[in-house]
Amino acid sequence: MNFSERDQRVIWHPYTPAKGTVKPCPIKSARGSYLYDYNGQRIIDAISSWWVNTHGHGHPHIAEKVSEQIKQLDHVIFAGFTHEPAIALAERLLERLPDNQARIFYSDNGSTAVEVALKTAIQYYLNKGQKRSRIVAFEEAYHGDTFGAMSVSAHSIFTAAFTELTFEIHRIKLPANGNEQLSLDMLESFLKSGEVAAFIFEPLVLGAGGMLMYEPKALNRLIQLCKKYDTLTIADEVMTGFYRTGRFFASDYLTVKPDIFCLSKGITGGVLPLGVTSCSKDVFSAFDSDDIQKTLFHGHSYTGNPVACAAALAAMDLYDMQACAENVDRINKAHLIFKKRIEKHPLVVDARVTGTIIAIEIKTAAQTSYTNTIRETIVAFFMEKRILIRPLGNVIYVLPPYCISAADLHYIYDSIEAFCEKLLRQKDL
Ligand SMILES: Cc1ncc(COP(=O)(O)O)c(C=O)c1O
Numbered sequence: 001m002n003f004s005e006r007d008q009r010v011i012w013h014p015y016t017p018a019k020g021t022v023k024p025c026p027i028k029s030a031r032g033s034y035l036y037d038y039n040g041q042r043i044i045d046a047i048s049s050w051w052v053n054t055h056g057h058g059h060p061h062i063a064e065k066v067s068e069q070i071k072q073l074d075h076v077i078f079a080g081f082t083h084e085p086a087i088a089l090a091e092r093l094l095e096r097l098p099d100n101q102a103r104i105f106y107s108d109n110g111s112t113a114v115e116v117a118l119k120t121a122i123q124y125y126l127n128k129g130q131k132r133s134r135i136v137a138f139e140e141a142y143h144g145d146t147f148g149a150m151s152v153s154a155h156s157i158f159t160a161a162f163t164e165l166t167f168e169i170h171r172i173k174l175p176a177n178g179n180e181q182l183s184l185d186m187l188e189s190f191l192k193s194g195e196v197a198a199f200i201f202e203p204l205v206l207g208a209g210g211m212l213m214y215e216p217k218a219l220n221r222l223i224q225l226c227k228k229y230d231t232l233t234i235a236d237e238v239m240t241g242f243y244r245t246g247r248f249f250a251s252d253y254l255t256v257k258p259d260i261f262c263l264s265k266g267i268t269g270g271v272l273p274l275g276v277t278s279c280s281k282d283v284f285s286a287f288d289s290d291d292i293q294k295t296l297f298h299g300h301s302y303t304g305n306p307v308a309c310a311a312a313l314a315a316m317d318l319y320d321m322q323a324c325a326e327n328v329d330r331i332n333k334a335h336l337i338f339k340k341r342i343e344k345h346p347l348v349v350d351a352r353v354t355g356t357i358i359a360i361e362i363k364t365a366a367q368t369s370y371t372n373t374i375r376e377t378i379v380a381f382f383m384e385k386r387i388l389i390r391p392l393g394n395v396i397y398v399l400p401p402y403c404i405s406a407a408d409l410h411y412i413y414d415s416i417e418a419f420c421e422k423l424l425r426q427k428d429l
Pocket of ligand 1: 109110111112114142143144145202207208236237238239240264265
């Protein structure tokens with residue numbers, strides 16, 4: 001029995017139709033920005049394996065620190081116990097987070113980091129004797145797949161089967177493309193009710209919603225408005241954190257700072273799962289009580305796992321190196337040059353860049369959406385070129401590990417252009 005057959009007998013893959021035609025590609029190893037299949041053929045990982053792998057695969061420094069940690073302390077319950085890697089990581093994250101951040105709560109992934117943030121915001125008000133349970137989010141938001149995270153995400157094919165069971169929230173327009181004032185007005189109309197506990201957002205780039213980008217100035221105004229109405233703000237930096245948008249956090253572009261942060265993905269350099277929710281001193285003070293009712297009753301078996309924390313500490317060592325910031329800058333400059341070239345193509349509706357992310361929206365007969373069927377054609381074309389690209393429908397994006405070479409970046413750009421050319425020729429026929 002070959003890989004495919006064995007896989008199909010026992011595995012259920014994420015976001016993948018069970019009877020789909022695309023067979024999963026078996027990967028044997030990975031190094032730097034390359035994945036290697038069982039024939040030794042390499043594939044360029046142009047999307048950092050779902051936006052997590054920032055320093056490249058198999059980084060020796062992370063591998064060494066993880067291995068040392070496993071031998072020293074693999075795991076310990078995190079209620080009533082603590083350890084050096086969890087404390088050291090919290091200290092280092094707080095050094096990098098805005099000054100208002102004071103406490104770190106660990107969980108397992110991006111969705112759980114969001115769950116913790118939502119529960120914290122709602123209980124914050126309860127602990128202060130107020131009942132506020134409404135959340136505001138962007139119409140195209142994506143915050144994860146657990147129920148709370150689904151509730152604050154866009155209504156989409158991802159959530160359709162569960163709409164009745166998700167909780168109701170208020171949705172506002174993204175403050176971009178002339179909707180800046182409308183977005184503010186919508187937010188204010190909801191804040192006036194006094195029932196809103198928090199506004200949650202992906203700062204500067206809405207990832208799964210289609211790599212939609214908006215300006216820090218517009219986000220500053222929304223956060224400022226929340227402050228006026230004493231409403232908490234939650235920056236979901238699960239995708240945007242760790243230099244993805246050019247600065248360490250996307251919130252580093254802001255002048256007004258959010259109250260709560262959600263981190264994951266790049267936190268361990270894409271090596272082990274880890275989620276973090278940080279909060280301000282003010283938020284924590286509402287829980288800082290010996291009244292058991294005011295406890296945040298949330299945790300996971302692997303909360304604060306020492307090995308994941310060690311991986312994150314090693315990833316932080318690499319983030320602290322000048323070479324990392326230089327690579328980020330290099331990728332951004334290359335993206336901007338390619339954007340100028342590709343945006344002139346007749347089949348490109350829009351090309352946009354923030355930091356190390358470039359997104360290119362392809363013109364198709366069907367609307368821009370995750371379910372746009374051109375997706376499969378794009379995936380097949382790039383797999384043939386030995387490039388891993390996972391478009392959001394008709395939006396092709398590149399979000400590479402920071403160690404990607406200039407030659408590989410240019411090969412990806414040339415392949416995108418070749419795809420557009422091929423599509424144009426087909427349309428001519
Ligand atoms: C902004 C954002 N928040 C949350 C999540 C959920 O993270 P995870 O897939 O680790 O649960 C994602 C995942 O893509 C994300 O992009």
